[in-house]
C-alpha cells in the first residue's frame with residue numbers, strides 16, 4: 001500500500017464528509033478494540049498506509065503534548081508516532097468515514113484497534 005503523509009491523511013478525511021455511521025464498528029473517536037468479525041470488510045476500501053516501508057522497527061513512542069492518553073478521543077493523530085505509524089488507512093463506502101486500523105500482537109493474542117480520523121487532530 002502506498003504511504004500517506006499527514007497532509008494527505010488530513011485532506012482525505014476533510015473531503016470525506018462522513019454521515020452518521022451504520023457500520024458495525026460504531027463510534028471510535030479514540031482507539032477502540034474490535035474483533036475481526038465486526039470489521040465490515042465488504043464496505044471498507046483501503047486507501048494507503050501510514051507505515052514507513054523502510055522502517056523495520058517503528059517507534060513505540062506516543063505523542064501527547066497536551067496530556068492526552070492513548071485512548072483519548074482528542075489525542076493527536078500523529079502520523080509519525082505510535083500507533084499511527086503502524087496503521088493502515090481505510091474509508092467506509094457507506095458512510096465515508098475515514099478510519100485507521102492496526103493490530104497489536106501480544107504473546108497469546110492479537111488485538112485489532114480502530115480509530116476514526118478527525119482531520120483537526122492530524123499532525
Ligand SMILES: [Zn+2]
Pocket residue numbers: 021022023092093094095096097
Ligand atoms: Zn460506515
